Amino acid sequence: xxxxxxxxxxxxxxxxxxxxxxxxxxxxxxxxxxxxxxxxxxxxxxxxxxxxxxxxxxxxxxxxxxxxxxxxxxxxxxxxxxxxxxxxxxxxxxxxxxxxxxxxxxxxxxxxxxxxxxxxxxxxxxxxxxxxxxxxxxxxxxxxxxxxxxxxxxxxxxxxxxxxxxxxxxxxxxxxxxxxxxxxxxxxxxxxxxxxxxxxxxxxxxxxxxxxxxxxxxxxxxxxxxxxxxxxxxxxxxxxxxxxxxxxxxxxxxxxxxxxxxxxxxxxxxxxxxxxxxxxxxxxxxxxxxxxxxxxxxxxxxxxxxxxxxxxxxxx
Amino acid sequence: xxxxxxxxxxxxxxxxxxxxxxxxxxxxxxxxxxxxxxxxxxxxxxxxxxxxxxxxxxxxxxxxxxxxxxxxxxxxxxxxxxxxxxxxxxxxxxxxxxxxxxxxxxxxxxxxxxxxxxxxxxxxxxxxxxxxxxxxxxxxxxxxxxxxxxxxxxxxxxxxxxxxxxxxxxxxxxxxxxxxxxxxxxxxxxxxxxxxxxxxxxxxxxxxxxxxxxxxxxxxxxxxxxxxxxxxxxxxxxxxxxxxxxxxxxxxxxxxxxxxxxxxxxxxxxxxxxxxxxxxxxxxxxxxxxxxxxxxxxxxx
Amino acid sequence: xxxxxxxxxxxxxxxxxxxxxxxxxxxxxxxxxxxxxxxxxxxxxxxxxxxxxxxxxxxxxxxxxxxxxxxxxxxxxxxxxxxxxxxxxxxxxxxxxxxxxxxxxxxxxxxxxxxxxxxxxxxxxxxxxxxxxxxxxxxxxxxxxxxxxxxxxxxxxxxxxxxxxxxxxxxxxxxxxxxxxxxxxxxxxxxxxxxxxxxxxxxxxxxxxxxxxxxxxxxxxxxxxxxxxxxxxxxxxxxxxxxxxxxxxxxxxxxx
Numbered sequence: 001x002x003x004x005x006x007x008x009x010x011x012x013x014x015x016x017x018x019x020x021x022x023x024x025x026x027x028x029x030x031x032x033x034x035x036x037x038x039x040x041x042x043x044x045x046x047x048x049x050x051x052x053x054x055x056x057x058x059x060x061x062x063x064x065x066x067x068x069x070x071x072x073x074x075x076x077x078x079x080x081x082x083x084x085x086x087x088x089x090x091x092x093x094x095x096x097x098x099x100x101x102x103x104x105x106x107x108x109x110x111x112x113x114x115x116x117x118x119x120x121x122x123x124x125x126x127x128x129x130x131x132x133x134x135x136x137x138x139x140x141x142x143x144x145x146x147x148x149x150x151x152x153x154x155x156x157x158x159x160x161x162x163x164x165x166x167x168x169x170x171x172x173x174x175x176x177x178x179x180x181x182x183x184x185x186x187x188x189x190x191x192x193x194x195x196x197x198x199x200x201x202x203x204x205x206x207x208x209x210x211x212x213x214x215x216x217x218x219x220x221x222x223x224x225x226x227x228x229x230x231x232x233x234x235x236x237x238x239x240x241x242x243x244x245x246x247x248x249x250x251x252x253x254x255x256x257x258x259x260x261x262x263x264x265x266x267x268x269x270x271x272x273x274x275x276x277x278x279x280x281x282x283x284x285x286x287x288x289x290x291x292x293x294x295x296x297x298x299x300x301x302x303x304x305x306x307x308x309x310x311x312x313x314x315x316x
Numbered sequence: 317x318x319x320x321x322x323x324x325x326x327x328x329x330x331x332x333x334x335x336x337x338x339x340x341x342x343x344x345x346x347x348x349x350x351x352x353x354x355x356x357x358x359x360x361x362x363x364x365x366x367x368x369x370x371x372x373x374x375x376x377x378x379x380x381x382x383x384x385x386x387x388x389x390x391x392x393x394x395x396x397x398x399x400x401x402x403x404x405x406x407x408x409x410x411x412x413x414x415x416x417x418x419x420x421x422x423x424x425x426x427x428x429x430x431x432x433x434x435x436x437x438x439x440x441x442x443x444x445x446x447x448x449x450x451x452x453x454x455x456x457x458x459x460x461x462x463x464x465x466x467x468x469x470x471x472x473x474x475x476x477x478x479x480x481x482x483x484x485x486x487x488x489x490x491x492x493x494x495x496x497x498x499x500x501x502x503x504x505x506x507x508x509x510x511x512x513x514x515x516x517x518x519x520x521x522x523x524x525x526x527x528x529x530x531x532x533x534x535x536x537x538x539x540x541x542x543x544x545x546x547x548x549x550x551x552x553x554x555x556x557x558x559x560x561x562x563x564x565x566x567x568x569x570x571x572x573x574x575x576x577x578x579x580x581x582x583x584x585x586x587x588x589x590x591x592x593x594x595x596x597x598x599x600x601x602x603x604x605x606x607x608x609x610x611x612x613x614x615x616x617x
Numbered sequence: 618x619x620x621x622x623x624x625x626x627x628x629x630x631x632x633x634x635x636x637x638x639x640x641x642x643x644x645x646x647x648x649x650x651x652x653x654x655x656x657x658x659x660x661x662x663x664x665x666x667x668x669x670x671x672x673x674x675x676x677x678x679x680x681x682x683x684x685x686x687x688x689x690x691x692x693x694x695x696x697x698x699x700x701x702x703x704x705x706x707x708x709x710x711x712x713x714x715x716x717x718x719x720x721x722x723x724x725x726x727x728x729x730x731x732x733x734x735x736x737x738x739x740x741x742x743x744x745x746x747x748x749x750x751x752x753x754x755x756x757x758x759x760x761x762x763x764x765x766x767x768x769x770x771x772x773x774x775x776x777x778x779x780x781x782x783x784x785x786x787x788x789x790x791x792x793x794x795x796x797x798x799x800x801x802x803x804x805x806x807x808x809x810x811x812x813x814x815x816x817x818x819x820x821x822x823x824x825x826x827x828x829x830x831x832x833x834x835x836x837x838x839x840x841x842x843x844x845x846x847x848x849x850x851x852x853x854x855x856x857x858x859x860x861x862x863x864x865x866x867x868x869x870x871x872x873x
Contacts, residue, residue, distance in 0.1 A: 027545035041574060042547045075704055167543075168511055175546060176510050198723040205715050208703050214667045215698070216771060217691030217719035262705040265726070292537060292548035294511075 004266050011273040015055070018277040022051045022284045027291040046177075053177040053241060054283040054297065055276035056185035058248055060192065060238040061085075062275020064231040065249020066256075066268045067196040070203035071227045072125075073210070074136050075257075076312055078249030079114070079235045082136075083143030085246065087117025088232075088239035089169040090147055093154055095240075107184060111236035117143055118228045137313070172245030172298030174283050181241035192234035193272045199223055200264035207262065245279065245298045247305020252278050254312065356470060359431065359453035366448050370425045370471055377430035379595035380452055380467075381406050383460075384428070386596040387468035388476035395422045402589065402597070416441060426450050426470065430594075454594035456523050457602075461485065464596065484599045488527060491606045494613040495529030501609045503530035504554035504577065507541055507592075512549060512569045516542040521591055524598055525558065528606035529613075546571035556609060560592055561585040584608040618642055618807045619664060619694060619775045624673035626659050634659045634831045637673075641775055643805040646797060648818035648839070650811075651828035652852055657811045660828070661777045664809065665694045691719035695773035697781050700760035703752055709763050710748045713739055716767035738769035741796060757784040765793060769800070776800065776808040782817065790814070794821045819843055819867040827851050843867050 023032075023043070030042035065078035079085045091113025092106045099105035124139035151169050167173065202223045205213040214220050238245070252275040256267055282300040289295060353365045374395040375381040381400035384393055390405055395418065400406045419427060424447060431453040439449050450470070454460045461481045468477020503525050505515040515521045515532055518540040522532040533552050534544065549571040557568050557577040566585065572578050590601040607614050619641045626634040634656045641647060641664075649657050662668040664675060666682045675682040677693060685693075695716070716738075717731040727735075739748050742762045752760060761784055768776060776797060782790040798821055800806040812818055818825055819839045827835040827842060829851050835842050848856050848869065855872040 026547050028547040028551045030547065038551060038553070042550050046546045046550060046571060070705075073704060165508065165511060173511055175512065175543075201718060201721060201723060201725070204711075205718055207705055208707065208712065208715065209698075209701055211667070211698060212696070214687070215665060215691065215694075215696035216716060216767075217686075217688040219687050257706065261711070262707050263711060265724075287545060287547075292545045293516075293539065293542040294545050295543075296511075 003260075007260055007266060007270055008273070011270055011277070015273050015277040015280075018280040018284075019051060019055065022054070022280045023047060025284060026287055027294075049179050049182050050174050050177040050283070051280055052182045053185060054174050054279045056182060056189045057172075057174070057238040057242045057245060058252075058275040058277070058279025058282075059189040059272040060185060060234040060275075061245060061248040062252040062271040062278070063189070063193050063196055063268060064235050065275075066253035066264070066271035067199065067203065067227050068231055068249070069253055070200075070207040070264050070268075071224065072122075072136055073207055075254060076137055076250070076309065077140070078247070078253075079231065080244055080246035080248075081144060081250065081309070082121050082140040083117040083147055084114045084121075084232065084235050085239055085244035086144050086147035086151065086170075087113035087115075087120075088236045089113070089244045090151055090154075091116075091236070092240045093151065093169060097154075103180065107188075107237050107240040110240040111233055114232035114236045114239070115228070117147065118232055122228070167296050168243045170244060170298070171296040171302070172243040173296040174242050174286075175294060177241070185237050185241050188234045188237035189272065192230045193269055195226065195230040197265065197269045199226055200268050203227070203264040203268070204262075207264065243296075243298065245301055247301045247309065248275055248279055250312075251301070251305050251308055254308070356450065356466065358451040360451045362451070364426075364448050364450050366450070366470055367425050372422065372424045373471065374419055374422060374424040374427045375400060376427060377452075378402070378589075379454075379593035380428045380430055382593065382595040382597060383452075383464050383467055384471070386477075386480050387464055387471065388473040388480075389467070389471035392471055394424060395419065420445055420447065423447075428452060428467070430454075455518070455520060457488070457527065457598060460594050460596070460598060463594075480596065484596060487599050488602060491527060491529075491602055495606055495610045498529055498610050498613060501530040501556045502533050502552075502554045503556045503558055503609070504534065504549070504552060504572070505532050506557055506559045506565065506568060509559075509565045509567060509569050512544050512546055512571065513541050514544045514549075516540055520594055521558075521560070524591065524602050525605060528602050528609055530556065530558075530605065530609050550575070555580070556582040556584065558591075558605060558608070559583065559585045560588040562588040582608075618678060620676045621660070621664060622674050622676065624663055624670045624675060626656075626663055626668060627671040632671075632831060634663065637663075637828075637833050639664070639809070639826060639833070639836075641807040641809055643774070643807050644801050645807055645823045646801050646821055647807075647809045647824045647826060648812055648822035649809060649826045649828060650813070650815060650818055650851070655828040655851075656831040657828055658779055659831075661696070661779050661809065661811060664777055665696060665775075666690055667696075688719040691771060691773065693773050694775040694777060695768035695771045697765050697768040697776065697778040699780060699783060700757060700764045702760075707752050708748070709744055709750055709752060709755070709766075710735065710739070712752055712763055713744075713748075713767045713770050716770040719771065734772055735766075735770045738766040741769060742766040743792065758786055758789050761785055762789065762793070765796065769796070774804075774806050776806055778808065778810040780811050780813065782812060782814060790817065797821070815843060815848070815869040816861075819869065820861070820864060840867050843869060 026047050028042055030039045030047055032040060032043045034040055061079055068077040069075050088110040091109035095105040095109040121139045121143050125136040148170055155165065202218045205216055205218050206223060210220060253267055253271045256271055256274055260266055283297045285300050286295040286297045353367055355363050355365055358364050371392060372394045373389065373392045375384055375393060376397060378400045381396045382402050384390060385403050396406055426448045427442065428450050431451060442449055452463050454463050461484060464481050465477050468474045505521050505525060507513040507515060514534045516537040516539040517535055522535040525532045533554050546569065549569060553575050555576045557572060559565055568578055568583055577583055586601050586604055590597045621637055621639045624637050625632060637660055651657050659668060663670050666675065677685060713735045714727055717727060717734060720731060739745055742765055744762055744766055747755065747759060761781060765781060781793050785793060794817055797808050801808050822839055824836060825839045825842045826833055827847060835847050845856050845858060857870045857872060859868050861868040
């Protein structure tokens with residue numbers, strides 16, 4: 001318990017530092033205490049919601065990744081690679097096209113898309129003998145690339161009103177952060193972290209073997225439903241606000257496990273904090289690297305995550 | 317070029333259309349006699365050998381289609397793309413055909429492409445069949461006018477081209493003189509609303525705005541269509557915003573909510589086809605923008 | 618304690634277990650033997666309710682097993698399956714502690730009782746020196762001992778073991794059976810062990826159950842059941858039977 005407390009403190013400190021740095025730097029000089037209303041506007045209307053959204057999206061994707069990895073017994077599982085993020089993106093796109101202005105349609109359809117993708121990948125990967133790594137990775141890659149193609153096709157062919165460019169959807173982009181997006185994403189992240197942490201003890205068992213989990217008292221079917229459900233919810237909210245930011249769910253839990261072990265009671269909630277810090281810093285890089293031009297935040301996370309994915313794949 | 321259409325061309329939705337029922341005539345492959353051909357240097361620096369008498373022409377870019385009609389070569393156009401929507405006559409109908417085979421089946425004397433068409437991959441295949449490919453790349457208004465003359469020359473309508481160009485130059489000069497001496501407006505060119513894209517240093521539109529009496533505040537940013545930080549957009553505080561109007565880009569990005577441009581209602585929309593195609597209609601865009609930026613210069617006295 | 622009455626298990630349209638009856642009582646070790654695919658594992662899985670039955674009933678302490686939650690069952694019945702490698706870094710101690718799942722609440726942490734049970738299991742299985750090591754750093758045999766320790770840590774009075782000695786050397790095999798024996802005799806546990814080793818079965822089991830093609834074909838005391846005829850029938854091999862000089866129990870020797 002004491003160890004867990006120490007980890008919380010360290011991670012919270014890292015997150016605070018990351019947020020502070022992200023608020024300090026940007027394409028323009030902007031201080032919240034400035035007399036210049038322009039600087040204050042930049043800070044409060046553009047930079048602050050963006051940094052907060054980055055934190056919420058990072059927390060969401062990392063916590064979902066941590067839980068999915070334990071559930072699927074696979075350190076390579078994460079919302080982007082499993083096609084869940086792209087499913088959410090597709091759902092949100094359809095919400096744009098069909099429901100246009102109705103802001104609530106987006107996270108709802110994002111959730112539906114994420115859930116559908118989860119179910120699809122899970123059923124493709126399952127065999128009579130159970131799940132295995134290769135099948136899961138393969139199914140995930142198939143579903144995610146297929147959905148990417150659909151997204152590209154829709155953006156080029158439909159070109160419907162307000163449809164954002166596919167770099168937004170496929171790479172993730174925090175530039176259009178709004179306060180309502182922040183509130184929604186924050187709420188989803190908090191709820192999902194609590195729910196997923198409640199399953200952490202069960203996940204500790206499931207991570208070691210689904211059969212064993214049943215034998216030791218885990219209601220496996222229920223845990224699966226809850227974890228898939230909560231993950232889809234939180235990924236849906238994140239993607240609806242910022243597109244499909246990739247690899248966060250992969251990098252953060254993995255690094256965390258290397259540092260603190262595999263106990264999900266620690267890894268799951270701490271992934272949320274660490275994930276928040278990670279995306280805040282990645283977005284900082286995206287904003288200042290070629291200022292005043294911007295890179296999509298997903299480009300940075302992919303640059304870091306893809307090599308890590310390859311490394312993990314080879315280690316497995 | 318209009319940004320999203322630009323992408324579409326670059327993507328895999330490029331479609332070739334042929335006049336229904338047009339009879340195919342084999343193009344002359346006999347270039348043994350030098351006097352039957354002329355050499356033109358294209359935008360890539362290639363020496364392209366073309367027959368003196370060009371009868372059948374394919375265009376793979378909407379701006380080039382417009383130029384072909386503007387210089388009087390419209391009746392020689394046997395194939396273009398579904399994006400070629402101006403003038404009306406350019407809209408042939410729609411069949412989906414694999415692009416390479418369609419081009420070959422039409423037996424054109426020359427295929428006009430812009431650098432945006434990106435058909436480097438099959439330029440070799442066309443060359444093998446002695447189908448000439450002529451690349452046009454207009455980076456400025458002057459380039460457009462020059463290319464009109466060249467294309468007119470190729471199509472044997474040089475004098476028509478020259479008078480068309482002269483007419484355009486007169487209109488440009490009129491705009492220049494009308495706005496001359498007036499305070500130059502600080503203009504933000506918005507190519508896409510969300511995410512926010514603008515015209516960078518290599519973009520074609522900055523010049524149009526300059527001629528119209530404005531200064532594109534983002535013309536110093538490297539690249540053609542940079543994804544701009546909203547912080548910078550807010551800081552720039554332009555006094556006019558010109559929106560390259562197409563689907564998804566009708567309103568200014570919310571970063572401009574408190575800008576001088578939005579507060580004073582100085583938000584202007586120019587049809588993206590006019591604004592972003594390097595073709596004769598850019599002059600229409602220039603005139604429209606000039607009237608928006610300096611309305612008092614065009615009021616009847 | 619744990620009883621199966623005429624149970625059948627179907628998968629798809631195929632019956633993989635039919636009319637099986639078995640009773641596990643405190644202090645008794647039951648060995649389950651048979652060729653591969655005879656339905657032994659299915660029987661074990663049905664016994665703790667992990668696999669649904671299509672006919673018959675399973676009774677735990679006299680009540681139908683469906684009336685218990687999975688947690689309640691887990692506190693009464695512990696399963697030892699084959700060890701597998703984990704893709705996540707887990708220490709021996711953490712692994713054994715997961716066996717206490719059924720005793721805790723969702724957001725709970727281990728209490729003193731849990732730790733005590735885990736430490737005792739680790740000591741019994743002679744794993745104290747290895748308790749801080751990562752599971753993946755251990756040999757297959759050592760991991761199997763840890764799996765046993767986890768089952769013991771959950772303190773279920775019925776032990777179901779599915780080929781627990783498959784990867785173990787002689788010393789470890791004997792250790793495993795001895796531990797089960799001790800629990801059964803001293804703490805009134807009941808145990809069912811699937812094994813391929815007929816000699817170990819003869820040595821330690823109070824009852825032997827022979828299975829073939831999804832059915833229990835013979836069951837009874839080892840000295841009665843383990844004869845050349847039955848073994849030929851179940852395993853299609855020729856054996857000679859005599860007595861182990863040191864223990865007096867039956868000894869099975871294969872004729873090659």
